[in-house]
Amino acid sequence: MRLDAHRLRLLLLAWPAAGLVIGLLLSWLAPEAAPVVLALATLPVLLVLLRDIAQGLLRGNAGLDLLAALSMAGALAMGEELAGAVVALMFAGGRFLEDHARERARREMTALLARQPRHAARHGPEGIEEVPVAALRPGDRVLVRQGEVVPVDGRALGPAVLDTAALTGEPIPITLAAGDPVLSGATNAGEAFTLEAEREAAESTLAGIIRLVEQAQASRPPMARLADRWALGFLAVTLLLAGLAWLEAEDPRRALAVLVVATPCPLILAVPVALIAGLSRAARAGVLVKSGAALETLARVRVLLLDKTGTLTEGRVRLLETRPAAATPPEELLRLAASLDQASGHPVAQGLVEAARARGLPLSLPEAVQEEAGAGIAGRVEGRAVALGGPGFVAAHGWTEAAGADGHPPGSLRVCVVVDGAPAGLLVLADPLRGDAEAMLATARAAGIRRIVLLSGDRAPVAEAVGSALGIDTVLAERSPAEKVAAVLREKPAGPVLMLGDGVNDAPALAAADIGVAMGARGAAASAEAADAVVLVDRIDRLAEAMRIARRARGIALQSVAAGIGLSVLGMLAAAAGHLTPVQGAVLQEAIDVAVILNALRALRG
Structure with a gap:
């Protein structure tokens, strides 16, 4: 036509x-x-x-x-x-x-429409077979050859070099390690690698972007x-x-x-x-605005509300400090704790495992694991009894409060470690601020934002520490999804409201705002569906650039x-x-x- x-x-x-x-x-x-x-x-x-x-x-x-x-x-x-x-x-x-x-x-x-691949090379029982992309299912192993577009979202089973410029506008290829997430729509700029599919093609990042386009x-x-x-x-x-x-x-x-x-x-x-033209420029900068109406609203925004975890912070817990007891070497404390935490899916556990692997520590498989959700985990590692978690959980395993009396940075989290019934030390972790958060907020104020509010479901001390570090006007902590919606509605009399978030719990607030913006690179699908715009690259400074373009x-x-x-x-x-x-x-x-x-x-x- x-x-x-x-x-x-x-x-x-x-x-x-x-x-x-x-x-x-x-x-x-x-x-x-x-x-x-x-x-x-x-x-x-x-x-x-x-x-x-x-x-x-x-x-x-x-x-x-x-x-x-x-x-x-x-x-x-x-x-x-x-x-x-x-x-x-x-x-x-x-x-x-x-x-x-x-x-x-x-x-x-x-x-992006022309980039959508039609076929993929799937590992089959008799070797590599060419199949329609629509036939791929979670768990399939897909060979992505050099120069090919990644057909579905998944995880790399080996090292990979990807050109994500078409998705994010970022001109420099990124290097991934085995286990790192891979977004569909990126181009393989290195040697061929194998991808384990985690979503069907219709639910992948590239398909979602095309629908938004x-x-x-x-x-x-x-x-x-x-x-x-x-x-x-x-x-x-x-x-x-x-x-x-x-x-x-x-x-x-x-x-x-x-x-x-x-x-x-x-x-x-x-x-x-x-x-x-403005929609095209914003897409080139890594922000996909769903409609011209949203672009107009983005140009008139006066109040900015932001979630904390995954938006202002990296959304991944990182190890800040290892404080071993006198008889325990620092690397051994981390190795034992990370070995046990391999059996847990908690974000803190994942942070400890990543820290240990980054240091090249050999991890052992844990045994007799017992986990209390949100409190701690206990089990045996190499025949030794290991328990870690909050002071209340590890007290029953031999922890004494005196062992953790030293202070820790605001917003950080202490993990107490007990080995063979005796305190072995403390691991201090935190969800660090994004490196581009402060610059983004400064640019947003220069672009006409009159008021910035941190709207978080996290604990008040953690949220207030982040707000103080970034010079945010108001911090609203420990808010439920319903309370986040109420906060958005209270801000509307001050001017058009923009809500930026990335989690499922942010979706109602994104829908309630004059314009909702989702962090789409790692955010939940629900938040991207509820939002009026999606930041395709894992950098919030692109939002300020999109505001300038609008x-x-x-x-x-x-x-x-x-x-x-x-x-x-x-x-x-x-x-x-x-x-x-x-x-x-x-x-x-x-x-x-x-x-x-x-x-x-x-x-x-x-």
């Missing part, structure tokens, strides 16, 4: 262009034939335009296309065939240029809908001015000149082009509208006073249209 529409607009542009050239030549060679040729050059464009107007009226839409139809019909009726042909050519040219501009603006967003392309932003309403007012003013010019001069050509100067209006050209795109749209309408009004007044002929008015207006479209495309540039 898109190809057919493009060919039709190209044909409609070529027809009046050829007719105008032939008509001008005949005006010297055979003057009596020139009006006929010019009229024939105008009619196809007029007929297509009348069809579009009729279809629009059936849908309840009316706009400035009516002015173009009146101009062409009036020119033919008044014997101004040259003016009619110029209007037809410039109108078809404006439509073609607008279509070209939209396609150029969408290019960054639609690039299609949503964004199908939406009509409120600013564009508002432009339609303004267009009706402009239509009424134009018809009134044309009628007054006709009555004052008693010359219908004055009215025709006014009509052609106002055909078509930059209002309906500049706004959608600028906003689609403000610039909206500003360019308003600037184009103001300049285009202002110039059109001046031209209409000149035409009403008799200073412009219908032909001159048509050329002037189409020059304005070309200028505002080119200005709107500035939103594509940084």
